[in-house]
Amino acid sequence: MASGNTLCRFHPAAYEPAATNFPVPGVRNNHPTLDFDPITQQTCYFTDVLPKAYSGGGLTLRVRWMAASATSGDCVWLSAIERIDAGTLDTDADSFASDQTVTTTTNGASGISVESVMTFTSGAAMDSLAAGETFRLRLERDADVGGDSMTGNAQLVSAVLEET
Amino acid sequence: MAALSNADRALVVQLIMRNHDQRSLPCGITKAELRAAVNAADDWADTNAGAYNTALPLPARTTLSAAQKGFLLAYVVVRRAGG
Numbered sequence: 621m622a623s624g625n626t627l628c629r630f631h632p633a634a635y636e637p638a639a640t641n642f643p644v645p646g647v648r649n650n651h652p653t654l655d656f657d658p659i660t661q662q663t664c665y666f667t668d669v670l671p672k673a674y675s676g677g678g679l680t681l682r683v684r685w686m687a688a689s690a691t692s693g694d695c696v697w698l699s700a701i702e703r704i705d706a707g708t709l710d711t712d713a714d715s716f717a718s719d720q721t722v723t724t725t726t727n728g729a730s731g732i733s734v735e736s737v738m739t740f741t742s743g744a745a746m747d748s749l750a751a752g753e754t755f756r757l758r759l760e761r762d763a764d765v766g767g768d769s770m771t772g773n774a775q776l777v778s779a780v781l782e783e784t
Numbered sequence: 785m786a787a788l789s790n791a792d793r794a795l796v797v798q799l800i801m802r803n804h805d806q807r808s809l810p811c812g813i814t815k816a817e818l819r820a821a822v823n824a825a826d827d828w829a830d831t832n833a834g835a836y837n838t839a840l841p842l843p844a845r846t847t848l849s850a851a852q853k854g855f856l857l858a859y860v861v862v863r864r865a866g867g
Contacts, residue, residue: 658801658815659794688805693814730810769814772805 623783627674630666630757630779638663643761646775648688648731653775655688656761658768666757666779667704674751678742678784683759684777686733687726693770696723696762697736703747704754716758717747723767726774733777739784757781787830796822 632645632654643662646655656662681699700716702709709715720738727734740746749755761774788796797819804811813821836857837845848856 659798689801689809689811690804691810691812730808769816771811771813771815771818772801 622675623677625673625783626780627671627679627783628668628757628781630668630759630781632776632778634666636665636667636756638665643776646688646773648686648775651777653686653777655773655775656763658763658770658772658774661760661762661764663758663760666759667754668757668781669754670749670751672752675783676742676751679740679746679749680782680784681720681738681740681757682780682782683736683738684733684779685736685774686777687730687770688773688775689730690726690770690772691728691730692726694723694725694767695736695770695774696721696765696768697738698758698760698762699738700758701740701746701749702756702758703749704756705750706754715747716756717745719760720745721762726770730772741784788826793819793822793826796826 632652635643635645635654637643641660641662643654643656643664646653654664679701683697683699685695687693687695698719698721700719702714702716704711717740720740722736722738724734724736747755757779759776759779762768797815800818800822801811801815803809811818837853840848840853844853
């Protein structure tokens with residue numbers, strides 16, 4: 621795959637909630653969203669398979685979201701990858717690589733989405749995930765960190781993994 | 785009636801943000817700035833509680849409980865704000 625090509629797509633309806641403190645599905649003018657709280661850090665997962673066409677250049681995650689009501693302030697996102705390599709990983713315990721993080725200022729109009737970008741360099745940062753392997757993507761709003769200043773929910777619209 | 789505790793002020797902030805989201809009310813200030821506004825509103829209410837009580841006519845002033853007087857003011861203010 622060439623740099624910038626889409627590898628995986630994640631839709632709000634396909635999310636897997638954490639056991640506690642998870643975002644909740646919402647709707648905005650008939651657009652499905654996944655709503656992340658402004659106070660409590662909430663976690664969700666997405667499971668997919670990295671296409672065999674992946675060339676090994678690392679991954680870029682683009683998170684598209686909008687503020688439920690805020691017209692100013694910053695939102696802090698965290699993401700991490702867990703490689704589920706057949707014959708090796710015991711899924712009874714989590715095994716995520718380190719979090720990547722990004723802080724993004726919301727749009728001046730709450731219904732207009734913005735994009736937050738996080739990159740995973742090839743290797744340990746993406747849990748050494750290889751083409752054709754199953755993986756989980758963990759996505760969180762780091763709502764309880766000082767840099768997350770935006771009031772109200774952050775509404776996930778979609779997320780995309782690209783070849784870096 | 786004493787000023788709100790830190791936990792109660794934090795709860796008020798959460799409730800206000802939820803109200804903004806549910807009613808799609810644009811909010812142009814940050815979480816910290818909203819908390820400062822809540823603190824100031826609570827401090828003002830605490831400072832002026834006596835004056836509010838004095839403004840109430842009898843027999844309401846001496847018959848209603850502090851909680852009832854609080855709800856009375858809250859309903860009036862919410863209605864004035866379009867709620």
